[in-house]
Structure formats: C-alpha cells, structure tokens
Amino acid sequence: MLLRPKTVSRFRPTATPDASILAEHRSVVREINRRGILRGSLTLGALPLLTGCNVSDRDAVQSVLRSVSAFNDAVQAWLFDPNKLARTYDASLVVRPPRFNAYYEIEDVRPIDITSWKLELSGLIAEKAPWTIDQLYAFPEQEIIIKHICVEGWEYIGQWSGPNLRQFLTRVGADMRAKYVVFHGNDDYMESIDMASALHPQTILATKYAGEPIGDPYGYPIRLRTAVKLGYKNPKWLRAIEVTNTYSGGFWEDQGFNWFAGM
Numbered sequence: 083m084l085l086r087p088k089t090v091s092r093f094r095p096t097a098t099p100d101a102s103i104l105a106e107h108r109s110v111v112r113e114i115n116r117r118g119i120l121r122g123s124l125t126l127g128a129l130p131l132l133t134g135c136n137v138s139d140r141d142a143v144q145s146v147l148r149s150v151s152a153f154n155d156a157v158q159a160w161l162f163d164p165n166k167l168a169r170t171y172d173a174s175l176v177v178r179p180p181r182f183n184a185y186y187e188i189e190d191v192r193p194i195d196i197t198s199w200k201l202e203l204s205g206l207i208a209e210k211a212p213w214t215i216d217q218l219y220a221f222p223e224q225e226i227i228i229k230h231i232c233v234e235g236w237e238y239i240g241q242w243s244g245p246n247l248r249q250f251l252t253r254v255g256a257d258m259r260a261k262y263v264v265f266h267g268n269d270d271y272m273e274s275i276d277m278a279s280a281l282h283p284q285t286i287l288a289t290k291y292a293g294e295p296i297g298d299p300y301g302y303p304i305r306l307r308t309a310v311k312l313g314y315k316n317p318k319w320l321r322a323i324e325v326t327n328t329y330s331g332g333f334w335e336d337q338g339f340n341w342f343a344g345m
C-alpha cells in the first residue's frame with residue numbers, strides 16, 4: 083500500500099460513502115476498533131466526524147486511518163510501563179504442541195540447516211561476532227509461561243525458555259539508548275520493537291518450548307518471545323538482530339497493522 087499525504091478540502095459536497103473504503107483498510111480499522119480508541123466502533127458514518135473529510139476520497143481516508151494508528155503507537159508507548167509484569171500461567175495449562183501461524187502454511191516451512199546457522203548481530207552493538215546455537219544454549223536460561231495472542235482471533239498458553247533479551251543485549255554491548263531492536267527471520271519476516279519492550283523482564287530469545295528445543299514450525303532454533311506484544315511481534319527462525327535508531331516497521335505493519343502492538 084502506498085501512502086500519499088494529500089490536502090483535502092472540507093467544502094466539497096460529501097459523496098455517497100463507499101463501503102469498500104473500510105473494507106480495503108480492514109486491518110487498520112480492526113486494530114483501531116480493538117484498541118477502543120473510538121467510543122463504539124469505526125463505521126462509515128463515524129468517518130466524516132472523525133476526519134472532517136470527504137469519505138469518498140480514498141487517499142484521505144487512508145492517511146487518516148494511518149495517522150490514527152500512528153497516534154495509537156505514541157499513546158501506547160507512553161502508557162507502557164516497562165516494569166509491569168504480564169500475567170503468567172500454571173504449567174498445567176501449556177498447550178502441546180504450540181499453535182502454528184505464519185504468513186504461509188505449515189507445509190511450506192523450510193527447516194534451518196543448523197550446521198551453517200548463526201545469529202548475526204548488527205547496528206549499535208559493540209561485539210558483533212555471530213552466535214552459534216551452542217553458545218546460545220550455554221547462555222543462562224529464563225522460562226516464561228505466557229499467553230500468545232494472535233490478531234487473527236486465537237490464543238494459547240505456551241512455556242518458553244532461553245536467554246533473557248536484556249541480558250543478551252548487555253553481554254554483546256548493545257546501545258540500550260537506541261530506539262529499536264529489529265529481528266530478521268530466515269523466511270524474510272522482519273519485525274522491530276521499541277527498546278523499552280526489548281528490555282522488559284519478560285522478553286526472551288526462546289530456544290525451547292516446554293523444555294525441548296523449539297520445533298521447526300515454531301521458530302527453530304531461536305525466536306523472540308515477549309509477554310508484552312501481540313503474536314506478530316514475536317518473530318521466529320531468527321537469523322539476525324539489529325539495534326538501531328531508524329524506524330523500520332515490520333511485516334504486518336506494512337499491511338496496515340499497528341506497530342506498537344503492546345499489551
């Protein structure tokens with residue numbers, strides 16, 4: 083989707099609203115509604131009130147929806163409490179195996195060749211030497227039993243363990259004042275999170291699920307697992323981590339989803 087900022091005249095006669103405008107921006111609309119930013123839900127009738135603009139103008143509607151979503155990011159970042167712990171669960175509730183999701187089907191998962199695999203580090207990190215899986219397994223492990231929530235409308239409780247991300251970033255000399263941590267998956271999935279969430283005590287680089295190495299579909303050999311973000315902000319099959327001040331969005335944000343996606 084292309085974002086073209088455009089000035090809109092308020093004095094044009096309002097054309098008949100076209101329902102396909104909202105349908106085209108389904109994911110952003112869903113996110114705005116889910117977050118409860120508006121009282122009630124975002125409907126075609128509410129759009130002119132919200133925007134003061136001609137709802138038949140597709141570009142205008144799109145830029146307004148985007149700015150509501152961006153505003154949402156700023157408010158969420160401001161409301162986010164880096165010390166507040168998310169709810170954890172009893173081990174008896176852990177679902178085995180986890181529930182699979184990716185932007186493609188489980189049959190299309192391409193297993194990683196662990197003999198050549200390394201975790202690359204780049205950006206504002208002092209020690210950029212890549213890490214092997216054995217080095218990562220030797221790192222102190224933290225376990226979290228947390229709920230995974232996917233915006234597609236399902237959730238499950240999972241038991242994840244691996245290096246705490248704050249401890250890992252400290253070990254490699256990452257600049258903790260940087261704004262973003264970016265994760266690249268072996269499947270070309272990319273997601274970035276804010277530094278405060280990266281440093282949250284319940285954010286880990288998970289190598290294990292329910293005490294066993296994570297299975298191929300769920301992100302072997304290592305993935306991000308954080309209690310403070312929605313499912314899509316938990317990239318799997320990591321191949322690289324980057325610390326940066328440059329905003330780089332992510333796979334689902336490019337489809338219109340909210341970037342902060344925190345809880």
Ligand SMILES: Nc1nc2c(c(=O)[nH]1)N[C@H]1C(S)=C(S)[C@@H](COP(=O)(O)O)O[C@H]1N2
Nearest residue numbers: 181182183184185232267271313316317318
């Ligand atoms: N590399 C990669 N990571 C990804 C995805 C993906 O397609 N590729 N999908 C995301 C989405 S939308 C969800 S809900 C979770 C699903 O993780 P699970 O299969 O372990 O439940 O992974 C996230 N991380």
Ligand SMILES: [Mo]
Nearest residue numbers: 232233313314
């Ligand atoms: Mo998801």
